[in-house]
Amino acid sequence: MTSENSLIYGQADLLAKGLQELATHDPELMGILDADVKRQHNTLSLVASCCAVKTRTLAASASVLVNVTAEGTPGRRYHAGCENVDLVESLAISRARQLFDAQYAGVQSHSASSANYQVLSAFLEPGDTLLGMSLDHGGHLTHGSPVTFSGSYYQAIGYGTTSQGLIDYDEVLKLARLHKPRLIICGATAYSRIVDFERFREIADEVGAILLADISHIAGLVATGRHPSPINAAHVTTTCTHKQLAGPRGGLIMSGRDANEMVPGRNKTFAASLEQSVFPWMQGAPAVNIIAAKAAAFGYAMSPEFDAYMERIRTAADTVAMAFQQKDYEVVGRKSENHTVLIRLRGDLTGAIAESALEKCGIIVNKNRVPGETRSAFVTSGLRIGTGSLAQRNLDPEGCLRVVDLICKILDEVKPLGDREYTLDPTMEQQFRAQAKALCVAFPLEDYTQP
Structure with missing residues (x-):
């Protein structure tokens, strides 16, 4: 007699079967994928916004969790059949908190851009003022560029760098006093020096602003202590998981000492506000296979390797x-x-x-x-x-x-x-x-x- 379990493919078997079927039934697509493997091997990539994902993370991203719809959070789903999804998401959250010494971590954001917009929508009303780094001086599109949601939905003010290419903290303070922003964004996409998160927090506190730190380009250095951490300096920290963390394309929202504090003028904590801004405010069901890949990446990021x-x-x-x-x-x-x-x-x-x-x-x-x-x-x-x-x-x-x-x-x-x-x-x-x-x-x- 054949046992029930002997009829079920394991995760590794499914991956092998899928690759074989892709090669057999869709050689055109398989050929393109193989061609890019060769391209990546034979070209030198010096792109600051990506790196090669660990193969263990590739495997996790191709997991059967892609079949599961799981709106909500662990223990509070709107769908049944999420017991293993809950375990995976809880593992990813636990590892993210441990890796960055955070009190709160949300792992459902589809990208760092999504995470930034979710933070903005959690704390700002349409037309509110935000202060972010100018794109010309190293900032990111989501930090208030006029061609994006952040720069058109809100009143965005940009700060810049000195003639030596360093963040002009005096200008940041001057602009903050003048415009009284509801939120200040620090962090950059093309800035090569240390960011003084504590100085930004001092400025934010003086003008009553919420501080968001975007560490997408320095997350690995922060996690390993090679760059100061903003987790307890900023009210909220965001990052992507595919640049320095060698993980899947996705976002991460975190908070440190402010996580359980009440948002000024709101009857909610920072953590609760962030949770609601992701679901149901801006996202539906998360990509739970990618959350599994994030868990794998966070595990790797805690290793001596x-x-x-x-x-x-x-x-x-x-x-x-x-x-x-x-x-x-x-x-x-x-x-x-x-x-x-x-x-x-x-x-x-x-x-x-x-x-x-x-x-x-x-x-x-x-x-x-x-x-x-x-x-x-x-x-x-x-x-x-x-x-x-x-x-x-x-x-x-x-x-x-x-x-x-x-x-x-x-x-x-x-x-x-x-x-x-x-x-x-x-x-x-x-x-x-x-x-x-x-x-x-x-x-x-x-x-x-x-x-």
Whole structure:
């Protein structure tokens, strides 16, 4: 007689079966997926906003939890059949709280942008004033850019950096006193220096504002003590889980000492307000398979392996910033204290041209606006470089110097013909691509290479 359990595939069996069926029944899609695996292996990614997800996290994101609808929170679902979903979400919450020493953690946000909007909607009314970092000076779209919900639904005021590329805290205080914002956002998407969260809290307290810290680009450094933590300085902290945490694409909302305090002018705590703003205010059922992947990522982030990875990120950032300066490029902020190196391009070379030319040569970077920017966001005058993927390739300082040297050689060969058009000798392009691929072979992407 066949037992019931012998007829049931386990999670690992389902993954294997699914891959086999995808290859058999949809070879077109499987071919595209395999092609991008090869692309990622054979190109050097210096994109600050992503890294290679751990394979254990890939497996968790493909779990059977994708079949479960689970509106609500653990123990308070609007659907039956959520007993294991509750365990997974509770595990993710517990690990997030432990990792960041938070009193509250919400793991349902679909992205950091979603998380930021959920925080804004929890505490602001339409037309309220918020104070955030200007996009031109390193802020994020969700911090009050006029082309987004945050900049059109609220009265957004932007603060900037000094001529040295450092956050101008005096300006922040001046603007806060003048405009009396209901909420202040600190944190950035293209800022290479330490953020003084305690100083921001002092300013927020003086004007009666709620402080939101967005640590999407420094979450791993915060978790391992390589950057000051905002958890108990800010009322609320948000981050994504796919940049430094090597997790799935998703968001995380946290609160520290203020979690169980009452929101000024409201009859709710910060934690309760945040919980309600996610569901039912702005989201329906969460992606519970992604929550499982977040739990896996948080588990990895508490390991000695992850700590060593963060150390390599910092070493690489120091090396890359120094190398560009030695090549006579301006490094905005003069150095890096996290994983980001923002450089100002020279002459007529634009970010759009540099990004395109480097991609053709097997190196992936982001064009980016810089302080005093005169070009559009689609052209820009700078490049944003991140060292997360370099650290995952275990590049030593010598390897990082080789990468910067190759980038500079490519940029020197590019001949701009306008803001977007350029020429690059095809023979040189092939040589540069071969050199980039050789670096990829010498420093393979960890976790994605067969032993």
